[in-house]
Amino acid sequence: MCLVWLVFSLICCGCSTRTEPEVRLGINAELTGSKPTVGDSCKKAAEYLAAQINQGGGLKVGNKALPVRLFIEDNEDKAESAAAAAQKLINQNNVLAIIGPNASGNAIPAARICEDNGVIMISPWSTNPKTTEGKKFIFRACFIDDFQGQVMAKFARQKLRVGTAAVLYDVASEYNKGIAEFFKKFFEADGGKVVAFASYTTGDKDFSSQLTTIKATNPQLLFLPNYYNEVPLQVKQARNQGLIGDIIGSDSWGSQELLKLGGQELEGAYFSTHYAPDLASPRAQKFISEYETCYGKKPDDVAALTYDAGLLLCQAIIQAGSLDRGKVRDALAQITEYEGVTGRMTFRGSGDPIKSAVILQIRDGQFKYFATVQP
């Protein structure tokens, strides 16, 4: 069934001479580079959504139902390529709106381009506050790092009852750096003490120097707000160095790749994320099962957030009843409540939704629901 949709949408994309209007959406995703799973989930969820809409006759804009056409660009997980991809989508493909990039390091420069050109951008997964800060056309479908840092600091202090924590973060990436700083701020405001605050640079594989320094301060907890491809190495090396305390992380952990690369050492670790497949609403369950039959794997948080971002955008287009970027933007800004597959979102005038976070634990080689934290 799903294949039929995909073929159908591919045929739609194939004919370049069509003159009927269509809803042109850009996807700016990390298809290659160091987080290919993120880009892949984003692309698949967007394709799933487009196929679903086109299968249902298209998107109702004014009194016409228009097909959705996706333009997918790879941003190679580089800031400059993300900006270039946004430029290309705007100037060459003349898209109405762009979904992505996902990583904050890519979303921030792309957001600047979109803002300057008056093109709507919704980032599914970028949690750094700077992405939307002071911008009119930029939105996101996820919570922000202030909140996430606060959630994990509170969780560490109140649930795990630790007094001292160490942080190891990537100093060259906006996301990791931002969340590490927020965690430190809230953890110390809550009476804890951050005894070591060590950094590394993207692409490093050896963390033994930093971990030896961290071990010398004897922390009860290690916070690793880093991406899924680096966390397994950090956890393994930390255990090899004899660090035995709890290890916690952030939403950048939420990829199945983490479990493939991580193994036994990750057992018992906690991280905050956007949704838990275990307690999905009926609507989310429908999405999860259809996505799984389509692509043979469960949607991760990026896929779910991309789907939500796309639905949010479609709702704004329907409400605006027009393909004018300014009108769609205004309609999007007027949405105050939205029930997505990742839960309820409330918007209060900015592009940032207010929504709850969930904490998952890695048990028996799987992500298991542990707790929900309300904003």
Next chain:
Amino acid sequence: MALALQYLLNALQLGSVYALIALGYSMVYGILTMINFAHGDIFMVGAYLAMWAACFLLGLNLTFPAMFVFLGALLFSMTLTAVLGVAIERLAYRPLRQAPRVSAVITALGVGLFLENFTLATIGPEPRQIPAIIPVQQLSWAGISFTNIQILIIIVAIGLMLLLDWVVRHTMTGMAMRAISYDCQVAPLMGVPVNRVISLTFAIGSAIAGAGGLLYGLAYPVLDPYMGIRIGWWAFISAVVGGIGNIRGAMLGGFLLGAVEIFTPVLLASSTYRDCVAFSMLLILLVFKPTGILGRPTFEKV
């Protein structure tokens, strides 16, 4: 004290991998005065080959002893990277041997890009994991924590270096290599088969990079197609710092750079300056001793 020893052990582990790769740069430079910038990517291919071999041997479910799987993966990776090195030399560098040296260097960069993107296209961008060939055992002694893997890496790396040093100094092949590096115009007149010796140099250098790939993969079990770039640069600096063209210099440089990488974050309390320190060291050294620590000055012959 225990802390200092712990840092030193970490530096030794990282340095031994840098030293193995630096050897390949140094050997090729010594014999062809050319920098083989594809060498870091040969290392990456070696790591992937070792992963395949290990997955294959472990997948047979024949309960081989761990050491057998390790040696199997090591030999497989070393043999195929040697073949790859020879093929690269034959196809990409030999036709350009009379061309200006900058053409060969640019070709080497091209070969490196080819290897990266070929791996990206055939294997995909997802990070892969080398299976745990040898179960990790955590040991501790005098307040230092280390693993059996760390010790194995250091022993195998130093063993390979000593073997290579012996080959170059005490065999006919080694003598031929030294002869070509001393004077590549006179050596063939003395009956040294230049092409064969150059092929052999590439084979040995690449095989050692392949071994480095496996050892690195054991220590840091996440592989990606771009892993060779950064390591390649650090190994290249190691070779230059030690005195490019000099085998013992490459080993010394490797351990020195490993120490820079480990001790900079300790002394400066931030890892941000690490690359800065390494490259500054290279610049300062080149100003005062352009031939590196163990390099000998060369004279233009008239």
